[in-house]
Amino acid sequence: MSERVAIVGYYQSRCEPEKREDHITDLVYEVTSGLLNKIGMDISEVDNIVSCSQDFLDGRTISNRTIPEVEGAYLKSEAKVAGDGVQAVFYGMMRILSGKYKTCLVVAHAKMSEGAQNVIANAMFDPFFQRALGLDETIAGAMQARVYLERYGISEEKMALAAAKALSQAEKNALVFRGRKTTKEDVLNSRMLASPLHELEVFAPADGACALMLATESVAKKWTSSPVWLKGAGVSMDRYYLGDRDLAEARALTEAASKAYKMADIINPASEIDLVELSDYFSYQLLQYPEALGLCGAGEGASLIESGKADADGEQPVNPSGGVLGGNPLCVSGLNRVIEATKQIRREAGKCQVRKQVKTALAQGSYGPCGQNQCVMILSAI
Amino acid sequence: MARRAGIIGTGQTYHKSKRRDVNIVELIYEAVSSCLKDAELDIADIDAVIIGNMEHFEGVYNADLWAVDGTGAFGKHAIKITTGGTTGASVAHAGFYHIASGMFEAVLCIGWEKQSDGDTTAGLIFQSDPLFERATMSGAIGTFALAASEYMNKFGITEEQAAKVAVKNRGNALKNPYAHLRKAITVEDVLRSTPLAYPIKLLDMCPTSDGACAIIVASEEFARKKSPNKPAWFKALATRHDQPFNSDLPLLINMRSLQSAAKEAYAQAGIINPLKEIDVAEIYEPCTFAELSWYEALGFCELGGGGRLMDSGATEMSGELPVNPSGGVISTNCIGATALIRVAEAAMQVMGKAGEHQVPGAKIALATGFGGSFWTEITILEGD
Numbered sequence: 001m002s003e004r005v006a007i008v009g010y011y012q013s014r015c016e017p018e019k020r021e022d023h024i025t026d027l028v029y030e031v032t033s034g035l036l037n038k039i040g041m042d043i044s045e046v047d048n049i050v051s052c053s054q055d056f057l058d059g060r061t062i063s064n065r066t067i068p069e070v071e072g073a074y075l076k077s078e079a080k081v082a083g084d085g086v087q088a089v090f091y092g093m094m095r096i097l098s099g100k101y102k103t104c105l106v107v108a109h110a111k112m113s114e115g116a117q118n119v120i121a122n123a124m125f126d127p128f129f130q131r132a133l134g135l136d137e138t139i140a141g142a143m144q145a146r147v148y149l150e151r152y153g154i155s156e157e158k159m160a161l162a163a164a165k166a167l168s169q170a171e172k173n174a175l176v177f178r179g180r181k182t183t184k185e186d187v188l189n190s191r192m193l194a195s196p197l198h199e200l201e202v203f204a205p206a207d208g209a210c211a212l213m214l215a216t217e218s219v220a221k222k223w224t225s226s227p228v229w230l231k232g233a234g235v236s237m238d239r240y241y242l243g244d245r246d247l248a249e250a251r252a253l254t255e256a257a258s259k260a261y262k263m264a265d266i267i268n269p270a271s272e273i274d275l276v277e278l279s280d281y282f283s284y285q286l287l288q289y290p291e292a293l294g295l296c297g298a299g300e301g302a303s304l305i306e307s308g309k310a311d312a313d314g315e316q317p318v319n320p321s322g323g324v325l326g327g328n329p330l331c332v333s334g335l336n337r338v339i340e341a342t343k344q345i346r347r348e349a350g351k352c353q354v355r356k357q358v359k360t361a362l363a364q365g366s367y368g369p370c371g372q373n374q375c376v377m378i379l380s381a382i
Numbered sequence: 383m384a385r386r387a388g389i390i391g392t393g394q395t396y397h398k399s400k401r402r403d404v405n406i407v408e409l410i411y412e413a414v415s416s417c418l419k420d421a422e423l424d425i426a427d428i429d430a431v432i433i434g435n436m437e438h439f440e441g442v443y444n445a446d447l448w449a450v451d452g453t454g455a456f457g458k459h460a461i462k463i464t465t466g467g468t469t470g471a472s473v474a475h476a477g478f479y480h481i482a483s484g485m486f487e488a489v490l491c492i493g494w495e496k497q498s499d500g501d502t503t504a505g506l507i508f509q510s511d512p513l514f515e516r517a518t519m520s521g522a523i524g525t526f527a528l529a530a531s532e533y534m535n536k537f538g539i540t541e542e543q544a545a546k547v548a549v550k551n552r553g554n555a556l557k558n559p560y561a562h563l564r565k566a567i568t569v570e571d572v573l574r575s576t577p578l579a580y581p582i583k584l585l586d587m588c589p590t591s592d593g594a595c596a597i598i599v600a601s602e603e604f605a606r607k608k609s610p611n612k613p614a615w616f617k618a619l620a621t622r623h624d625q626p627f628n629s630d631l632p633l634l635i636n637m638r639s640l641q642s643a644a645k646e647a648y649a650q651a652g653i654i655n656p657l658k659e660i661d662v663a664e665i666y667e668p669c670t671f672a673e674l675s676w677y678e679a680l681g682f683c684e685l686g687g688g689g690r691l692m693d694s695g696a697t698e699m700s701g702e703l704p705v706n707p708s709g710g711v712i713s714t715n716c717i718g719a720t721a722l723i724r725v726a727e728a729a730m731q732v733m734g735k736a737g738e739h740q741v742p743g744a745k746i747a748l749a750t751g752f753g754g755s756f757w758t759e760i761t762i763l764e765g766d
Contacts, residue, residue, distance in 0.1 A: 062466035077621035098482035
């Protein structure tokens with residue numbers, strides 16, 4: 001294996017329900033120029049670029065054709081990962097590990113306010129058997145939530161508690177927009193979107209962008225005195241048809257995690273990982289995903305949340321940033337998880353900073369109905 | 383430096399305007415199974431799947447998810463890379479990076495398009511800025527009509543010279559069982575074919591095809607142990623993107639992303655005289671005029687000399703540097719697969735597996751991808 005790959009800088013824009021005054025290029029330029037200025041890097045030092053966006057979300061065929069100028073891709077090598085932002089980090093890491101590049105700019109954007117999100121999400125379902133049923137991500141998520149709750153005899157209140165904790169924690173994060181002191185009752189009293197999921201249990205469409213700089217070990221120190229190392233990464237794809245899957249389990253997530261753990265030499269994730277940033281598009285995932293990641297046993301996600309172990313001041317904090325429920329767009333959500341984990345390791349998370357020392361952190365991202373494609377990344381201070 | 387990566391198998395579908403006999407998943411499966419068969423591998427041998435297409439063409443969002451039963455990605459590392467017309471090359475390059483990183487041993491790379499399920503030109507128009515360029519954007523034909531007129535005017539390129547590209551490539555396609563359009567044509571046929579937008583006529587332009595292509599990229603250790611094929615090694619690869627507005631671009635004259643990518647790729651491969659040192663080229667030529675101008679940008683001849691190089695016969699099958707033995711994009715164009723077919727065909731040539739359209743003794747092959755706003759991806763492969 002070649003040299004290690006480090007995160008040497010990051011930049012996030014504030015996510016908002018609608019950034020009416022900003023063109024997509026404005027969204028991206030804010031974070032790319034912000035990142036270069038912040039770490040004192042010149043655009044000529046950026047060897048290559050991996051972007052993450054979706055044609056369907058942007059309403060633009062070749063969504064990365066909108067942004068070459070603002071990501072500094074003019075006459076450079078750029079590639080677009082049309083999935084989740086964590087995967088873009090993974091691909092950027094491989095491009096550096098290949099030995100061909102020393103640095104890689106990873107940037108994600110989405111401007112979801114410009115599209116009808118349920119119509120767009122419906123286009124993920126095959127046109128013959130599923131699309132006409134009106135399925136979208138929320139309805140698929142609701143079905144998964146129901147199967148999960150039934151399998152382990154968990155009440156809807158436990159999901160609501162997880163959402164309430166997430167939204168209350170998000171109040172501390174100035175970069176998201178849904179954070180406020182929220183009780184379990186507030187969640188259960190919010191509008192029912194698809195039973196058992198209430199409005200406050202479902203991620204909200206948003207506009208935003210973020211950027212990350214990767215560098216190989218030999219040059220990383222040029223831009224930071226506190227590099228965060230990419231120690232492990234894994235991706236896995238589940239079956240497509242929801243009926244072909246056991247929706248009570250997040251199988252692809254378990255597989256992605258086991259690859260990442262193997263690469264990072266993690267044997268017991270419950271004790272070796274200091275902090276977790278999950279892409280919680282839905283409340284039930286805050287219960288189900290820690291199980292899939294081996295942070296607790298099957299069906300124990302609800303007790304994990306109740307116990308406080310996953311709170312920001314707990315033994316193994318999960319989403320001290322407030323997570324995706326706090327208000328993050330697709331594509332950006334995953335890259336923001338990597339950035340939030342990086343901030344915790346570097347003790348730069350401001351009001352969201354956890355008290356305990358974070359040496360090893362996990363960031364997770366997914367895309368597709370019921371998290372069909374999953375990516376896990378392990379970050380380390382050393 | 384990078385770990386060695388090579389292509390050990392290729393597969394293509396049969397192409398048609400409308401493949402009504404299969405759906406998207408089945409179309410992809412056809413290419414994947416043909417590729418696995420070619421490499422004498424089982425899907426269990428593959429540890430990652432990379433796929434790409436242009437999703438607005440079929441109207442399926444995250445089509446990689448639906449395609450799982452055709453790609454074999456279930457339970458595997460799976461990633462979708464899309465960059466427009468260059469997608470197929472981006473997918474092949476991602477295959478290289480996956481192997482070169484040391485993290486994977488055998489990666490299946492897939493490009494596909496089923497254009498009969500949607501409206502390609504409508505999809506293409508949606509790539510342009512809604513405020514400044516969409517109202518005047520007319521898809522591929524209009525863009526190339528403008529570019530070709532400018533190119534003809536500047537260098538005295540003639541419609542006859544462009545027609546010779548169509549005659550050559552469509553002639554080559556007769557020997558490629560997978561080509562979409564397989565009918566011999568003459569210069570006269572091209573000149574008399576229906577005008578689309580001056581100077582582009584029907585036979586100057588690529589068709590719209592349904593089809594898919596797959597390749598397997600593997601590490602040297604895996605290749606030697608698991609597959610009987612002699613690998614086509616990645617010798618050089620380079621990508622260049624350009625600005626988003628067509629009005630800011632030089633279009634066909636001195637296409638800067640191609641020139642710049644070629645310079646880097648030749649430096650990596652140690653190529654000084656491309657016409658002599660490259661044995662075969664598969665160029666992504668969306669129209670006849672583009673192939674001529676890209677001879678120039680690739681350094682096969684001097685600036686403005688593309689027409690004369692065509693006249694000389696140097697790029698014919700019997701010439702010094704056969705270009706597009708497969709029949710090229712003029713004969714087959716399933717967009718998300720098109721640039722990957724270039725890589726696959728280049729690989730087949732240096733693997734000695736190109737059948738009737740084999741260039742004898744080909745050792746070094748070049749493949750280009752074209753897309754976006756005049757973006758380029760170049761791949762140079764070397765035989766074992």
